Amino acid sequence: MNDISSGRTFPRHSVDMLPVEDVGIDAINLEQVAAHIAQARSRGRYEGPTEPMEYLKHRKCIVPYDDDLRATLAGILCFGYAPQTILPHAVVDIGHYRGSEAVSFDVVHLEKGIGGTIFDQLRRVEEYLWRNTHHGMGLSDRGLERVELHEYPLAVIRELVVNLLAHRDYTLIGSAARVALYRNRIEWISPGGLPPGVTIENLLEAQAARNPGLQTILHEAGLVEAFGQGLDTVVSVLRAEEMQPPTFRDIGTAFIVTIYGRQMDRDAQSSLTLNLSPSQRRIVLLLQDRGEMTISDIEEALPERSRRMLQ
Structure with a gap:
């Protein structure tokens, strides 16, 4: 051969x-x-x-x-x-853009040829996406308990990078896997399209592994929970986070997954404060601005009328 x-x-x-x-x-x-x-x-x-x-x-x-x-x-x-x-083609390219289109004047960062082992590539791509997307704090529905808010859930980022590396067609010489980070979304572009027998319609039910050897090793490493469940996990996590569902496209030469990010400013100012009083909103803004605060810190920072609300 x-x-x-x-x-x-x-x-x-x-x-x-x-x-x-x-x-x-x-x-x-x-x-x-x-x-x-x-x-x-x-x-x-x-x-x-x-x-x-x-x-x-x-x-x-x-x-x-x-x-x-x-x-x-x-x-x-x-x-x-x-x-x-x-295998010089077994690499990942990252494109990061300020806007919503891949145009040269909106480039934040281009990195071609991310290599190493499949584990090295996973770590580097995941770290870049996590470092260059938005993270914040808000309040839970239970009151003043602070919760983390992320533009993209880490589980979704990880599952889709693993999917990109485990299921791409490595026989397509000259075709790198690509990840594109835009203002409002991330796209994972896997060379080769879907495997035979898998369509957009049966994608979540079909269990066809293009690279079963790779997938087995990734499972042993704790990066794949069960065969055929990666995209199901993505759908479930986004649903639980009340975010938009993923979109899937098979263009023959590539399979593209798109995830739209949580609108952090709108969520922080709307969903987290929708039913709060003016005093409660002041507390939310204080916590978002200063981070960790004790009840005493909050009382000192608030006017007397708002302090009475804490009692």
């Missing part, structure tokens, strides 16, 4: 467990494999062989090829020393 990075057409199913020509086991970081095994066992997600080489064979991260052992795409992406020297 030809080198997977040469542009050859491969079967769509289980391509992640096929050998990559001329890439031996020396491309795999065995210390990282050992750490993964230990963590997976501590999570109760793995009970197989514990010796790194045996684990790699068990998970088809290395497979026989021409009387030798060759690394597979799953092995390289999860445990490779330098995955992009072998």
Whole structure:
């Protein structure tokens, strides 16, 4: 079989467990494999062989090829020393824009070719999105209990980055996965569209894994809870947060998930203060402005009439 990075057409199913020509086991970081095994066992997600080489064979991260052992795409992406020297297209591009369109004069940040292992990519993309979206505090429905408000729930960001990396078509040479952050939404753009048999209509019911080897390893790492439940989790979390549902598009060459952010200013000034008295609104604004405050701090900062409301 030809080198997977040469542009050859491969079967769509289980391509992640096929050998990559001329890439031996020396491309795999065995210390990282050992750490993964230990963590997976501590999570109760793995009970197989514990010796790194045996684990790699068990998970088809290395497979026989021409009387030798060759690394597979799953092995390289999860445990490779330098995955992009072998698979240069297995990267993520981030585009961050001030407005709602991808135009050059609205660029905040462009970062092409985020590489490393699939775990490195997940961490870097998740950290960028979390660091560059809005976070605040508000009051719960129960009174003066402060609660965190986030423009995008962390669980949604994580699930969709994992989905992007686990289900993209790695046989499309020259196509990077992309994440676009706009003023009002985030788009996750996965090369290859949906796997055969999966449509927008049956997306939440179908359980077709394009890269089952990758998905199994991500499950062991605690990044995938159960096969076929990632997008269900996204839908459920957004519903619980009373946010807009995700939109899904399959354009053939890519699968696109769009999430619209919580309108932080409107939520803070409307849903959190809708039924509050003027004195209660002053307390909300104080907490949002100053952060942690004791009852005594609040009493000192309020006029006498508002202080009586606290008693």
